[in-house]
Each structure stands twice: as C-alpha cells, then as structure tokens.
Amino acid sequence: MLTLIDRLLAEHVTLKRLVRLLGGEMSLRAAPCAPDIALLVDALCYLTRFPDVSHHMLEDRIVERLLAKQALPASIGHEVEAQHAALFRQGRELLQDLEAAVREENM
Numbered sequence: 001m002l003t004l005i006d007r008l009l010a011e012h013v014t015l016k017r018l019v020r021l022l023g024g025e026m027s028l029r030a031a032p033c034a035p036d037i038a039l040l041v042d043a044l045c046y047l048t049r050f051p052d053v054s055h056h057m058l059e060d061r062i063v064e065r066l067l068a069k070q071a072l073p074a075s076i077g078h079e080v081e082a083q084h085a086a087l088f089r090q091g092r093e094l095l096q097d098l099e100a101a102v103r104e105e106n107m
Helices: 004-023 037-068 074-102
Strands: none
Touching: 004 037, 037 074
C-alpha cells in the first residue's frame, strides 16, 4: 500500500506527464470545433482542478504540520503556499482563456 508521500509523488509524476503531453499536442492550436477538443478540455480541467481540490490540500496540511513542529523552514513553507496560489490563479486564467476561445472571443 502506498504511503501518503508515495501517493503525492506519484501524482506529481502523472501531472508532469500530462503537462508534457499537452505541451507537445498540436491540437492546442486547433479550432474549437476540432474533434478532439472535448478531450483537450477534459485534460485541462483535470490538470487545473485536481491539484486544487485534492493534491495541494494534502500538501498544505503536511506543510502546516511541519511548520508547527518547526521541522520545515518557514521560507520553504511560504514558497509552497505561493506556488499553490500561483498555480490556482494560472489554472483559472487558462480555463477562462479556453472558454473564450471556444466562444470564439478574442483573448
């Protein structure tokens, strides 16, 4: 059975693979009516929402506990929090841009 840390590490690998796949995907420049646009939207929704509702919440609780025990430098704890906030904001902006593109609005 995987430990919580093993699970978080495995999720990092999965998310990194998805980012790499999407980074090389030509359909990112496809028209909104492209046949695989639904799959692309699903992948982007997963990539932008899963970390915020599950993964980062666990990491944040671990950081809080480590900070409380003074087992983690405060600067690292604050860096993790800042990264999570930035990823949340970037994910929201990405989905807004995608929705605008699907509606054929200017970004």
